[in-house]
Amino acid sequence: MGKVIAIANQKGGVGKTTTAINLGASLAVLEFRTLIIDADPQANATSGVGLDPKAIKTSIYECIIDDVDPKGIIISTNTPNLDLIPAHIDLVGAEIEMINLPNRERMMKKVTSKLAEDYDFIIIDCSPSLGLITVNALTAADSVIVPVQCEYFALEGLGKLLNTIKIVQSRLNPELDIEGILLTMYDGRLRLSKQVAEEVKAHFQQMVFDTMITRNTRLSEAPSFGESIIMFDATSTGAVNYLNLAREILQNNNLTKLNQQEENNVIHEN
Numbered sequence: 001m002g003k004v005i006a007i008a009n010q011k012g013g014v015g016k017t018t019t020a021i022n023l024g025a026s027l028a029v030l031e032f033r034t035l036i037i038d039a040d041p042q043a044n045a046t047s048g049v050g051l052d053p054k055a056i057k058t059s060i061y062e063c064i065i066d067d068v069d070p071k072g073i074i075i076s077t078n079t080p081n082l083d084l085i086p087a088h089i090d091l092v093g094a095e096i097e098m099i100n101l102p103n104r105e106r107m108m109k110k111v112t113s114k115l116a117e118d119y120d121f122i123i124i125d126c127s128p129s130l131g132l133i134t135v136n137a138l139t140a141a142d143s144v145i146v147p148v149q150c151e152y153f154a155l156e157g158l159g160k161l162l163n164t165i166k167i168v169q170s171r172l173n174p175e176l177d178i179e180g181i182l183l184t185m186y187d188g189r190l191r192l193s194k195q196v197a198e199e200v201k202a203h204f205q206q207m208v209f210d211t212m213i214t215r216n217t218r219l220s221e222a223p224s225f226g227e228s229i230i231m232f233d234a235t236s237t238g239a240v241n242y243l244n245l246a247r248e249i250l251q252n253n254n255l256t257k258l259n260q261q262e263e264n265n266v267i268h269e270n
Contacts, residue, residue: 002033002119003253004112005179006141011157012128015147015184015213017044019245020125022219022238023145025228026246028082032120032255035074038087039108039137040127046086049077050226059088064107064136065097070114079231083119085111095132105172108136120255130164138168143179148200150186150193150212155200179249180209187215211245213238 007016007023020036027034037060038045043053062068063085075084098104112122124137138144144165148154162178169176181204187193201208213219219238222229229238250256 002035002116002122003143004116004122004124004141005249006124006126006134006137006144007147008126008134008138008144008161009146009148009158010128010130010134010161011149014149015182016040016128017048017125018219018223019145019147019182019184019213019242020045020123021048021223022229022242023245023249024082024121024123025077025079025230026239026242027121027250028079029230030243030246030250031081032250033081033118034121034123035083035085035115035119037085037108037111037122037124037137039091039124039133040087041089041092042127043087043089043091044223045125046084047226048223049079049082049084049228051075051084051086053086053088056086056088059086059091060111061088061090061094063111064094067110070111071118077228079228082228091133098132104132105135105139108133108140112140130161135164135168135172138165138176139172141173141176143177145179145182147182147184147213149184150196152192152196154196155203178207180252181207182209182211182213182245184213185215186212209245209248211241211248213241213245216241 007020009016024034024036036045039060046053058073063070070085077084126134126137183197214237216236216238218233218236219229222232225232
């Protein structure tokens with residue numbers, strides 16, 4: 001069964017889509033079958049892997065509203081082992097259409113349950129809101145990554161998001177875990193970045209990933225070429241950051257290619 005990870009924060013511009021694309025690509029190049037679900041009407045994850053959202057005829061919207069089989073709309077990206085279910089601007093109206101549907105908070109869960117056997121990881125890129133689509137993503141997810149930018153007002157609204165997560169845990173998805181809080185846009189030259197990082201770590205301690213995503217020009221340029229940073233410039237700081245994040249997640253989930261039991265077996269066999 002693949003692990004479903006939602007990437008959520010109602011604040012815009014914190015690096016959700018950047019993280020969805022580049023964490024997905026990093027897991028993929030580490031030979032884990034990975035799917036990105038673009039659950040944001042802006043469709044930035046879709047364009048960020050080189051697709052034109054305007055040319056998309058069938059998207060996650062049809063899967064949620066019309067019960068279209070998600071396996072039929074999966075698109076392969078130019079990164080081996082990385083696939084995408086695209087988004088379209090139509091998704092902006094999905095929340096209104098879902099209001100009267102039974103089990104409206106579990107529509108995304110129906111989608112991911114059909115795909116879990118085919119992937120090691122399913123990453124859901126959420127929109128910058130705490131609306132019904134984001135609640136759907138949290139209900140479908142095994143865990144959530146919360147990107148937080150190392151800038152002023154970094155903690156603004158974070159309490160509201162964590163409260164929403166608690167509500168989802170208590171009412172809809174008791175198995176939902178916080179995978180971690182990810183510090184993004186870190187600039188070690190700036191005192192403010194260091195202060196924000198220290199404050200977030202002091203507040204949330206073990207919930208914060210050791211890996212931080214530093215400001216990197218190549219990382220900012222990659223989406224305009226429709227590529228992940230791994231494919232665009234594998235030697236860049238951004239690529240190294242996201243590969244390190246992928247490895248940290250794998251380690252935290254005991255999913256390294258050679259786990260402790262396998263190591264013991266190898267030692268015993270030798």
